[in-house]
Amino acid sequence: MVNERMYGLGAEPSAIRELFAYGMARKAEIGADSVFDFSIGNPSVPAPDAVKQAVLELMEEEPSALHGYSPAAGDPRVRAAVADHIRRRFDVPASPDQVYLTAGAAAGLAISICAVTEPGDEVVVIAPFFPEYQVWIETAGCTRVEVPAHVPDFQLDIDALDAAIGPATAAVIINSPNNPVGAVYTRENLEALAALLARKEAELGRKIYVISDEPYREITYGAEVPYVPCVWPRTIVCYSYSKSFSLPGERIGYIYVSDLMDDAAEVSTAVAGAGRALGFICAPVLFQRVIAACIDEPSDVASYAENRRLLTEGLGALGYEFVEPDGAFYLWVRALEDDAQAFSDRAKAHELLLVPSDSFGVPGWVRVSYCVSRATIERSMPAFKALMEEYRG
Amino acid sequence: MVNERMYGLGAEPSAIRELFAYGMARKAEIGADSVFDFSIGNPSVPAPDAVKQAVLELMEEEPSALHGYSPAAGDPRVRAAVADHIRRRFDVPASPDQVYLTAGAAAGLAISICAVTEPGDEVVVIAPFFPEYQVWIETAGCTRVEVPAHVPDFQLDIDALDAAIGPATAAVIINSPNNPVGAVYTRENLEALAALLARKEAELGRKIYVISDEPYREITYGAEVPYVPCVWPRTIVCYSYSKSFSLPGERIGYIYVSDLMDDAAEVSTAVAGAGRALGFICAPVLFQRVIAACIDEPSDVASYAENRRLLTEGLGALGYEFVEPDGAFYLWVRALEDDAQAFSDRAKAHELLLVPSDSFGVPGWVRVSYCVSRATIERSMPAFKALMEEYRG
Structure with a gap:
């Protein structure tokens, strides 16, 4: 039963x-x-050592306030620190209101998919893809549409995406630097994606979101990793500190709903609703504060x-x-x-x-x-x- | 969109x-x-001071192992400590396999409801009730059936429950000590519930789960709080350390699927699946370990x-x-x-x-x-x- x-x-x-x-x-x-x-x-x-130092310093604070609930979207100080970091680093107008702290990228992805789809919609993924995408797409009542990456460079295959995106497409999940292949999408490749999505939005009369799964953003070997919201405004970034700060078990990351999209406030509201619907109350508060303290720490x-x-x-x-x-x-x-x-x-x-x-x-x-x-x-x-x-x- | x-x-x-x-x-x-x-x-x-001491001691451990992923159901040492605590305290045969660590009671409830219902089922709640129950019941595609508590003692109203439980009833959520009323269900009252559920299961030919939401178990003023699995075997306990250890923002608790129910392993498997479906990877690992270290600490x-x-x-x-x-x-x-x-x-x-x-x-x-x-x-x-x-x- x-x-x-x-x-x-x-x-x-x-x-x-x-x-x-x-x-x-x-x-x-x-x-x-x-x-x-x-x-x-x-x-x-x-x-990083800075994580340990931040934990030890925070543990000197008054415990009720330190370990108490934060607002659902996160401690306002931490949201401000993340928004400030995004602004400084990527030169985009990131506002704290558009930052929603999450229990890692998994929570971010599950929430984002639920926020911008209706049951019956299609979500495009690039094969090979992280297997749990399928689980969260199903939770949202949607169907996965697989588009193979371009071989042999494993960049986005724009022609294949063109063929796959149709009237039911609500979102495209991309993951660069990529798990499992290690590919990093070039600026040129992402710009071609943006041009395709702009054309498709006009043709199909619907919004198409890019959900950019970015736990590996800091782990690169010389390649540039363009900031996706700068290329396609209707982007939701799902970031995690699991890999960059080696904290996968602590479950800390964020959703950044790009301020550059025309429906930014609406999407952020739906993100907050989806977090509620899936049983999240707030991201773990001690590590929220740790992140704010270490935000400019290099990986x-x-x-x-x-x-x-x-x-x-x-x-x-x-x-x-x-x-x-x-x-x-x-x-x-x-x-x-x-x-x-x-x-x-x-x-x-x-x-x-x-x-x-x-x-x-x-x-x-x-x-x-x-x-x-x-x-x-x-x-x-x-x-x-x-x-x-x-x-x- | x-x-x-x-x-x-x-x-x-x-x-x-x-x-x-x-x-x-x-x-x-x-x-x-x-x-x-x-x-x-x-x-x-x-x-409690023991929480701070545990954090400080744990932070001396090697960071990769300390902050790394735990299995989805939790660190085996922590699951064992929780099961041991349940066994010693309530004299039930709790096995670590039946303990699934969660990001607080909210995650536990959202997961448990999804695990034991199919869309279209009914979930009974006792009014007045914690408002988020409604959200998680809807996420599972189910309908909430409200049964008013017995006035003026705010115990379970067995006759009203008898009338409300029907062929579509998958689960009853109870919360004792109760938010918002402060009532604690007596053993006699819970035994009457168990007798009713046994009769209903036989009449209706379906299993009816009790989801026991227990964040306030330790906060009592002299009343006995019977352990629900001892009264009704088909009970899923959703526990949280938010109130007992004053750690609401850290998001740590557990689901205990009573070993006494005949489908315990099946329910635990569904709990693990529901955790995956809702975007949970593991409960925050540092506080998993803190809980294990402080498990017998009084509130x-x-x-x-x-x-x-x-x-x-x-x-x-x-x-x-x-x-x-x-x-x-x-x-x-x-x-x-x-x-x-x-x-x-x-x-x-x-x-x-x-x-x-x-x-x-x-x-x-x-x-x-x-x-x-x-x-x-x-x-x-x-x-x-x-x-x-x-x-x-």
Whole structure:
């Protein structure tokens, strides 16, 4: 008698989490150093020292006020700090009213999708895509429309988007720097998207929102990451401090409804309503304040850059094919057989935990998360070599 | 083009939050000491010292592990600590698998309702009721069926429940100690509910869940608060540390799906699925660990008991009619005219912020939150006196 959809979602854990759980058990069995766990995007870089200092300082404040409810959209001081940061950094007129603090990007995405769609609408995603998009699109009563990324550069395929966007399209979710591929959409590519959306809005007589999922914005290796609201005004940015400050478990991020869109206030109101509807009261308040205190703290990407170099050089030398990542901390590697799940299973026998691409909506690849220790990458190379030799026979 | 329901929810803030916001502005205008803000359930008792100590100790741990993702249902150590606490305290066979840590009771309720209902089902609530129940029931696509509490003791009205529970009833939400009335359901009353539900399940051939909303469990003034799963096995407990540890902004609580129900594993699976569907990833991890460290810490209810005494003696002497509260920190006071909103507005002119009962689903009362400073209650008495005199003419 329980809800059928909810039971299904609970019974079918994501491939990523399943592999992660397998890895935990396997490490307990044979030792952590013998398992090469590339399954999950749990940052290996520690949170900045400034986070710890901010927590310790805040804990000296009077507890009732410190730990009390904030308004649903967040502590006004924190919203002001985030808006100020956006203004200074991206030169857009961000007002605190358009900032809604969330329990991470997941909450931001679930809320944003519910806010700008009606049941029956379509939401476009770019394949490969983060698997939970599907769950939140369904929660909103909408249908997912998949548009494959342009191969081999994994930029937005404007022609394919042109074909996919129709009268039922309410929103397009983009994610740059991208999980799982590591692509960063160029300014030119985003401008082509904006031109397409402007034409489609005029043709179809409806608003089309871009929901820009940006947890990896700070994790880049030289590429420019254009601020999407500057290119397409009808953009809702879903930001998270999970990766930039290595705080994924604390659940802190924000929705920024671009002030540049003509219906900004209306969308912000719907965002507040959707937060209520989904059971959110406010983002965790201690970490709201931590974020405000650390807002200009740089992310430490040096370790990820070094991991990326080691992994791409190592796998390249072994003959693996992969997409050179411009951002995030994932390497998208061609499976050595058509069936990515079968390939992932054979990799497991070498203690290599690689996420098969099927759950990201495309066949034939695996995702290698390199937010791991340098030693894990170094020690994994003989296993990658043995796996390659097994296929080459 | 935004979602109509979400826009409506965002545009219509709750009466409580509206009054709270008015109070904030009014205090800035005429001084905090001149406004008697009884609007919101933000605990005035500070969090226990043990919470601060736990935070400081945890912050010495390695940050990546400390702030990293936990499994969706929570850190296994914390789930084990909660289950152990439930076992020791209530003598029920609570297993960690049945504990799902949540971002407070709001998340717990939204998740639980979605987990055990299908769209079109009915969910019974007892009037007066916490207004957000309606929002989460609608999110699940269900209909709210209101059953008035038994007057004058505000216990469950078993005959009225008998009449209200029908073939579409999936769940009954109860809240004891009760917000807004302060009633605590007696064991006898809960046993009568259980007998009714057993009969209804047999007659109707469907399972009927009790969702027990328990943020005020620790805040009582001598009354026994029976553990609902011991009385009705098909109970889902939604607990929060917001009030017991004065941490409402940190968003930490849990769902406990009673091991005593015959479909416990199935319900837990649906709970996990509903958490995913609504955009929750895990409860904030630092405060997960804080809870585990402080789990046997007693709540400080002495201040609330003193406030309750002061307020009931003071209002009683002035001739106000109210329900003697057995728990929580709210006093349910009869408005001095039929229109509770009009009464609340007139109280405002005396700087008294009292929440009209209409938003709790009943006319003619106001809720007075006494989780305030003792001084606020003492200083408010002349205003309550003036208000009474205004009505008596």
